[in-house]
Structure formats: structure tokens, C-alpha cells
Amino acid sequence: MKDFGELMKQAQGLQAKMQEMQEKIAALEVEGSAGGGMVKVVLNGKGYAKAVAIERTLLKEDEGEVVEDLIAAAINDAKSKLEERTQEEMKSLAAGMPLPPGVKLPF
Secondary structure, three states, rough: OOHHHHHHHHHHHHHHHHHHHHHHHHOOEEEEEEOOOEEEEEEEEEOEEEEEEEEEEEEOHHHHHHHHHHHHHHHHHHHHHHHHHHHHHHHHHHHHHOOOOOOOOOO
């Protein structure tokens, strides 16, 4: 069994890597789109909308419901992509960690 000092050193290293991963994920930006790119939404790593772009041809009086549906679809697309990227970041971080078998991130 490793001594306590070594375990503490590994725990500090793990904590630093977790902080780095959280910062990296928070800095992510993903774009989701719908309607063949007519509506685009950019989310940051925390899942908040940063930008919305709507094709001007959709901004007609009788297109309101279509635009609303496309915005929701674009947000869902971006959220799905954000979750995928977050999982990829977690996997790459966990690959370098000495975690016991069966332990998954986040805890």
C-alpha cells in the first residue's frame, strides 16, 4: 500500500486535473442547427445560449410557429453536441488518471 503522502499527492493532482477539465468544458462552444441551417444556436460549456441566428426569410408573419420549432430544435441539437463534447473531455481526462476499476467521472 502506498504511503499517505503519496496518496495526498495523487489526490492533489486529481483535483488540479478536475479543475482544469471544468475550465476547459466551461470554455467550450457548440453550435446546433435546424431547418438545414436556417436557425443556429451557440451554447457555451455550461449550457447557456450565447447566440441565435435566424435566416431572414423565416421572419415572415405566418412563419412564427415554424421559427419557434426550429429554435427549439437547434437548442436541442446544440445541447446534444455539448453533452457529447463534455463526455469526450471527461474520457480524455480519465485516461490519464490512476482511478480504481469501475470509478466513473463525474463522481
